[in-house]
Amino acid sequence: MGGRVAVQAPARRRLRTGGESSGARERLLLFRVGDGTYGVSLEGLWEVLLPEGVTTLPTPPYQVCTALAYRGKSLPLIRLSELFAIGSTAIPPTARVLLVRGRRGAVGLLADDVLQVAEIETARIHPFPAMATTLPRGFFRGAVSWQGRALFLIDGESLADFDEVQRFYADAPRPAR
């Protein structure tokens, strides 16, 4: 089972800070994959885990989506560095598993490193250009410019529609009745 680290309860309130814009704001957990910076909403984040429970499944359909042993269950885990076709197959010591809420339950995202929590005005989040990636439409819910760099926001809800996650669910053993 993955060890639980740096867990922070999901923030459900909208924060306002004096002197700043009164627009809705969103808290994001930022993480790194390769040279890129990505984010997921804290509201959709369940836990951050050490990747100790990651099980390598060598069969071809699971090159990107593998299994995470979590509290007696097997959850789909997306290796983001492989999905993005960057980096090596080795899991770096800084790697963390982000357990996010998907439509069919929790889905793990294997990131190279967790960076920080950032609070961003929702209005500054813009659509991610569909032509800029071959990943399924909806994988990125948006992009935002933050502190001189671009953050790509992953839509945790959409992960259940991801082909490899669907195959994982289809191949998962049914619980005994």
Place this chain on the structure above:
Amino acid sequence: MAQADFRASTVEQPLLLFLLSGRRFGVEIDRVEQILHAQPIISTPRCPACVDGILEYRGRFLAVLSLRKRLGVSGPGPEHPAVLILRDIGPDGALALVVDQALQMIRIHPDGLMTPPPRVFGIRAEYIRGVGNADGHPLVWLDLRKLLTSDEALTLQV
């Protein structure tokens, strides 16, 4: 959406003329929102083959397409290419197109435009709105809407 046959009209069409690998191409000027230079391009994961990444433009992000890559031109392009911001094109409604050099705006009369042969510079006529002449050089008016949303592999003859 089908585009009207320009050759059947009597109105001059303003085109932005640009260079790619020594060839002259044109695009409707009203599709060009701005011409930029030296833009920082941000890499994106799983980039399509003809896409360089994205850039930030007026508070939004646009896909950056390389016309050299789209037309299968090998070798490095110029050190400072031009970036055309195009509107009303592609699934995102706008995109940035990298070309070698933006030249000038010209007005082309329908009488000066010919129906393209099956291929011009190796590009099939389907992606061409017409061929003409610009300062003694052949000019190809590209149908960028078709060209940039098709998956067909193309090779520009240079």
